[in-house]
Amino acid sequence: MGSVAPTSHFAALPSPPRDEIFELLGAYRRDTHPDRVNLGAGVYCDDAGEPWPLNVVRDVESAMYEKADPHRHDYRAIEGDTEFLALARDFTFSTACEANRLTSVQTVSGSGANHVGARFLAETLRPRRVWLSNPTWSNHELIWETVGVPIHFYPYYNAETRNFDFEAMMATLEKEAQANDVIVLHACAHNPTGLDPNQAQWAAIGELCQRKGLFPFFDNAYQGFASGDPDRDAWAIRHFAQLQPAVEMCVAQSFSKNLGLYGHRAGAFHVVAANDGCSPQVRDAVIANLAQIIRSEYSISPRYGSDIAKAVLGSKALTAQWYSELQTMSSRIISMRQALYNELVRLGTPGSWTHIVDQIGMFSYTGLTFPEVKYLRETYHIYIHSSGRISIAGLNTKNVKYVASAIHAVRSNPAAVPSA
Structure with missing residues (x-):
């Protein structure tokens, strides 16, 4: 047979x-x-x-090569390099909110930050839906589908006028968005349209999120690259972080574009808690939950790119050189x-x-x-x-x-x- x-x-x-x-x-x-x-x-x-x-990156790489740190290939903690994370936080938030409201972990660049953040919110906030702009970066949709949160779209681009459709966006969110919904916002240089809200429009979006209890999720992929001014490009994030009563929110951060570290995957994910979420116990619980997600998926983030970013952000001279190259x-x-x-x-x-x-x-x-x-x-x-x-x-x-x-x-x- x-x-x-x-x-x-x-x-x-x-x-x-x-x-x-x-x-x-x-x-x-x-x-x-x-x-x-x-x-x-x-x-x-x-x-x-x-x-x-970037020349500033080449200079840092040369210094790293000369130093030949014997620990340069070691593991880092699951949550990442604390020095890098503190510098990355300051770069994005500056003095916009108290440090004890911020909890951060290192990620595999912006894509990893978006995914870790989406999974974290899916498991803790348990939102009924996530709102994405129409259109948006294609990976946003794939990431939120992967974590099982239903996706809704808010209008963003008016094909007839080829402009940002602020009125349609606000009308849709006013009518349909509900408390604890997540809304993904592009901090600057909206991908794919290249159209951003102005500061007055950002302020109105912040007020809507505050009033309706929405959870803002900023994707910060182009800070400094968009306008050449990192502070200008971070305006929306800092405005939301300063709202009172406080709005809880999060930020996915990437150094791929602004430092040219595409393949080295240097990024971070930041959670901004409300005033009553600032205790060490709450922050420890946030880090523990994020670390569990990271451990189950890729264990730790790459260190080469974050070492470069840390060296640049940690030196006034190198930061000035970087800003010139931006x-x-x-x-x-x-x-x-x-x-x-x-x-x-x-x-x-x-x-x-x-x-x-x-x-x-x-x-x-x-x-x-x-x-x-x-x-x-x-x-x-x-x-x-x-x-x-x-x-x-x-x-x-x-x-x-x-x-x-x-x-x-x-x-x-x-x-x-x-x-x-």
């Missing part, structure tokens, strides 16, 4: 969609066309189109926004393009449709997210005219673009 071929346990496993950004990056790398342009990945590049390790990066992004806008206007490209210069940060929501994006990719080898979001960091003085002329060609001859 012949043996029966075994059936794999995984034969009927569904295949989830691939992450589009990483798929785009792979397609770009396989493309050999001399004019190919990568406008998908959120990684800062210089005007030559090359990665730009200005360099943000200024180049702003100049590329202006260059793309100027070229589209010079060409007479159909449509209004003022939103490109009105937005801030690494990304621009261009208003390009999926068929247009697909056509640009296949015909001009320009790699753009299907939403029409582009990474301004991928533009430089050598390719911006090519990109603008391709967009002009697509917009000027819509009949040439196959429908989706």
Whole structure:
């Protein structure tokens, strides 16, 4: 009697969609066309189109190499490096709230902070829902799905005006949001739209959260990178932290963009307690719960990136050097926004393009449709997210005219673009 071929346990496993950004990056790398342009990945590049390790980071790395600390590969505590965490807290919060209201753990950059925070709130706050902006960073939705909290969306982007839809956001939250709902807010340089509330709008959002008992969850991925001014970029977080009566909230923090530590995964998660949650017992319980989550998932965070961040933040001279380089990066992004806008206007490209210069940060929501994006990719080898979001960091003085002329060609001859 012949043996029966075994059936794999995984034969009927569904295949989830691939992450589009990483798929785009792979397609770009396989493309050999001399004019190919990568406008998908959120990684800062210089005007030559090359990665730009910050000089201050290189200096710290050289000093670390010379020191050759024998403990440089040791484990850290599960909750992370306390010196790094204190400096990271000060960088974000400054003097916005008392230190005893803050409890922090080190994470695997911003993604890890978002996930640890989402799981922590799912298990402790047990919110009925989480509110995400429409649109938002794609990983937000995946993270909150993973922890089992129902997702609702608040309006954010008005496709017709290509502006932040403050009125629609507030109307939806006023009508539908309930006490203990979590609301995820982008601290600055909203991803993917590049559109942020102004300070008066932030104040109104804070008042709504305070009045309705919502739990703000700030994603702080671009502090200092967005405007070149870390204090300006942290304004919303600090305003919420100063509200009275106090609002409990949390912050996911990343040093990937502002220090260029993408692959070294330096980040932190901060919990801000109400005034009656400041006792050592409460803070110890928060850390213990967060540490249990971290231990079960990845045990401890990487130390190389956080060691670099600690060295920079712990030195006045190195911090000043870093702030100068933040200005360099943000200024180049702003100049590329202006260059793309100027070229589209010079060409007479159909449509209004003022939103490109009105937005801030690494990304621009261009208003390009999926068929247009697909056509640009296949015909001009320009790699753009299907939403029409582009990474301004991928533009430089050598390719911006090519990109603008391709967009002009697509917009000027819509009949040439196959429908989706």
